[in-house]
Amino acid sequence: MRISVIGCGYLGAVHAASMAKLGHDVVAVDVDPTKIERLAAGEAPFFEPGLPEILDEALGSGRIRFTTDMAEVAGAQVHFLAVGTPQGPTGAADLRYVDAAMASLTPYVSAGQFVVGKSTVPVGTAARLGADLSAAVPGATLVWNPEFLREGFAVQDTISPDRFVYGVPEGEDGQRAVAALDEVYETALAEGTPRLVVDLATAELVKISANAFLATKISFINAMAEIAEVVGADVTALADAIGHDARIGRKFLNAGLGFGGGCLPKDIRAFQARADELGVGESLAFLADVDATNLRRRAHVVELAQEMLGGAVAGKRVAVLGLAFKPNSDDVRDSPALDIAARLLGLGATVAAYDPEAVVTARRVHPELDYAETATDALTGADLVLVLTEWNEFRELDPAAVASLVASPVVIDGRNCLDREAWRAAGFTYRGMGR
Numbered sequence: 001m002r003i004s005v006i007g008c009g010y011l012g013a014v015h016a017a018s019m020a021k022l023g024h025d026v027v028a029v030d031v032d033p034t035k036i037e038r039l040a041a042g043e044a045p046f047f048e049p050g051l052p053e054i055l056d057e058a059l060g061s062g063r064i065r066f067t068t069d070m071a072e073v074a075g076a077q078v079h080f081l082a083v084g085t086p087q088g089p090t091g092a093a094d095l096r097y098v099d100a101a102m103a104s105l106t107p108y109v110s111a112g113q114f115v116v117g118k119s120t121v122p123v124g125t126a127a128r129l130g131a132d133l134s135a136a137v138p139g140a141t142l143v144w145n146p147e148f149l150r151e152g153f154a155v156q157d158t159i160s161p162d163r164f165v166y167g168v169p170e171g172e173d174g175q176r177a178v179a180a181l182d183e184v185y186e187t188a189l190a191e192g193t194p195r196l197v198v199d200l201a202t203a204e205l206v207k208i209s210a211n212a213f214l215a216t217k218i219s220f221i222n223a224m225a226e227i228a229e230v231v232g233a234d235v236t237a238l239a240d241a242i243g244h245d246a247r248i249g250r251k252f253l254n255a256g257l258g259f260g261g262g263c264l265p266k267d268i269r270a271f272q273a274r275a276d277e278l279g280v281g282e283s284l285a286f287l288a289d290v291d292a293t294n295l296r297r298r299a300h301v302v303e304l305a306q307e308m309l310g311g312a313v314a315g316k317r318v319a320v321l322g323l324a325f326k327p328n329s330d331d332v333r334d335s336p337a338l339d340i341a342a343r344l345l346g347l348g349a350t351v352a353a354y355d356p357e358a359v360v361t362a363r364r365v366h367p368e369l370d371y372a373e374t375a376t377d378a379l380t381g382a383d384l385v386l387v388l389t390e391w392n393e394f395r396e397l398d399p400a401a402v403a404s405l406v407a408s409p410v411v412i413d414g415r416n417c418l419d420r421e422a423w424r425a426a427g428f429t430y431r432g433m434g435r
């Protein structure tokens with residue numbers, strides 16, 4: 001099929017390359033010429049495992065091209081919309097990129113074609129955009145097909161997702177849209193991937209409510225961590241025990257620094273803002289607590305660092321291991337790790353920060369931090385070690401070797417990812433989260 005993808009960020013670049021891998025003929029558009037140049041040269045503009053390989057394969061097959069010229073999308077049967085929906089100043093989603101992309105795409109859409117939204121948008125957006133599209137291009141149809149990929153597993157999640165959700169309008173147009181998307185996703189559907197066909201509003205809500213649920217689950221266990229810390233209980237053992245209950249499940253019950261990234265934080269805020277607009281703000285009032293619990297984790301780690309350094313961090317050398325919001329990603333959008341590093345610097349600490357992949361992205365946001373080339377460089381002479389992103393490289397550190405590098409063997413395990421006993425055996429004063 002001839003496909004276009006508008007927006008080549010974390011979602012769109014992976015989607016475009018994956019669609020080419022599946023055999024489709026893809027044109028991918030972005031307004032950022034540097035990004036397009038890099039992608040066209042076969043270089044992934046961000047770290048995502050597996051992306052360089054499928055990008056190479058797609059370019060080699062001649063089935064993908066990258067451009068800044070929207071006119072090149074003309075003739076594609078399905079146009080995927082994958083631009084950003086960041087948080088605006090009030091907390092609501094900023095839809096300017098979606099609106100601008102639709103405005104520049106619409107002149108190149110023809111009757112019988114489909115615009116397929118993948119971005120995470122406030123409920124009601126698809127109906128509005130769909131009405132505008134139908135008015136401008138009679139016979140063109142807008143549908144919403146939310147994306148559930150996880151950064152770090154984006155290629156696998158795009159090619160073999162755990163479900164498809166198609167939000168389509170009623171009637172024949174909707175049925176034709178289902179048929180078109182079934183053709184796009186033929187390979188995964190043939191493997192038995194569930195596919196749910198719903199109305200536009202439900203599709204928008206499925207995405208945002210899934211993220212609200214995940215955020216709530218993380219803040220729930222972090223709230224338990226706060227209590228465990230006061231009473232001397234172990235939140236990890238608690239999570240293991242409640243996680244055996246199939247109704248609860250163990251996933252997303254790791255206490256730590258909380259969630260960050262380009263999705264969960266802004267999505268729960270946008271969801272609350274939209275519910276307020278709709279007059280049902282009370283239904284989502286709990287998300288304010290979810291957000292507050294999440295943000296308290298960062299403040300807690302900063303306080304713990306002060307306490308472990310004898311009351312003040314000023315003048316102390318602190319090794320920060322991890323800057324990305326999660327491992328296997330270079331994404332530092334709303335990253336708890338980077339936020340803590342910056343706060344410690346603000347309190348007068350000398351911060352030596354290291355991340356296997358996220359130094360370049362972190363430097364763009366916080367150029368004032370000292371970035372180390374290796375974990376060893378960051379650790380050398382440190383008065384305190386903070387592990388803030390659970391990369392395998394940090395899990396696998398030999399605590400005895402680390403002890404020989406640091407000035408003082410004190411560690412805060414912000415992700416409960418280290419072997420506590422091994423670190424204590426190597427002479428470290430160890431503090432985890434909620435244990």
Ligand code: NAD
Pocket residue numbers: 006007008009010011012029030031032035082083084085097100101102104118119120121147148149150151262263
């Ligand atoms: P991103 O910021 O990495 O990428 C957005 C891209 O859109 C940028 O490259 C930008 O230059 C481009 N763009 C902006 N305006 C444009 C226009 N008018 N025409 C063409 N391109 C334009 O964002 P992202 O992380 O890829 O997220 C995109 C959307 O997908 C968001 O709504 C997000 O919530 C959602 N989403 C993201 C993920 C994820 O893990 N990153 C997962 C599921 C859903």
